Amino acid sequence: MKIPQVPGCSGIFDSVADTYLDTDLRLWATWAFWARAAPGSCLRETSDQNMSDATSPERNKRGEWRPSYPIIPAPINDWPPSPIKTFKWLFAWPGFIWPENLFWLSISVLTWAFLTPELAAMKTFELWWIAILFARNLVLISLLFGGMHYFLYIKKSQGDRLRFTTKPFPTKNKRFRFNHQVRDNMFHTLASGVPILTAYEAITYWLFANNHIGFFDFSSPIAFWVWFVALLFLAPVIHSIHFYFGHRLLHVKFLYKHFHSLHHNNVQIGPWSGLAMHPVEHIIYFSTVVVQWLIALHPVNALYQIHLAGFLPAPSHCGYEKMNVARGVDLSAGSYFHYQHHKHFECNYGGSMIPLDKWFGTFHDGTEEADQQLREQLRKRREDMAATD
């Protein structure tokens, strides 16, 4: 385990450096406690209510299924504010903090503590440490994306329950490299996604190691930790906002045609579709960490931001509303929001945490009424375009 040394950060890093070792240990112990206390870590018991809500039995003739409830933006957006709902959303089990974000944060902390070279060694770009980052990113992404694909689509551990469509992934389709969607998706993820994610991570550590970022000089360790924790809460918000605007940009005609259409080749989505992007899209998508370059004090803040971008596409593209991981125990996948985007293209560019789609008029709540509304909008637009020609 390492104590991060960020030379030249006058005062604050030195003053809190000694506490990092303890903090890393505490975080590890806390994570281990939770993991033990809740077998299967981020699992939750499925209540009767949840089951009946989530398992609306109707599957149409095309093999499509939808949840029986509309998508609702997170209560932090309610106006007038609803503090009790927001508190529950944040702290209840299962909630925004645990398991959703603490699970990913635990991976970031463990990765930083055990699978990252010393910051001082990363002052100059050298092949050996970049190779270490690349190898462990390759393993982490393969385990997560491959693991989810294995359980959902090879082992078929929950069959078609809560699956959005029963259509199989194309295997003889020229749109895909190797004429095979899953192999195509794996290729883009591992050959482009992982190297570009690793490049951003390497640049981040190099910037920290050379004191180009992380200079904030707080007068007390308390101020440091308050900002450190605030950034942990902010990271999913930053991810959500950055993703929305980057994604809208990618739907500009030129960028869509040359780059983003590759991601949209995936109509039936699975975990490997999440990072199946053109390298230019990977560069835009992972640039979310640049925000942390401007405000982060500690590399863990930046690493957490990178990990959210690297890991979240697996559950958000898994093709299931919830993942069953043990008898009667479902893990919320939350991918129906983004599934609508792959289905209809012109809606749900962001996520349901920050309702930018609502504010910009592109929100689809997943219901049949929203389907009809969208069709009507498109029909009107076609008519307007025909009238102006």
Ligand SMILES: [Zn+2]
């Ligand atoms: Zn798109």
Ligand SMILES: [Zn+2]
């Ligand atoms: Zn997608």
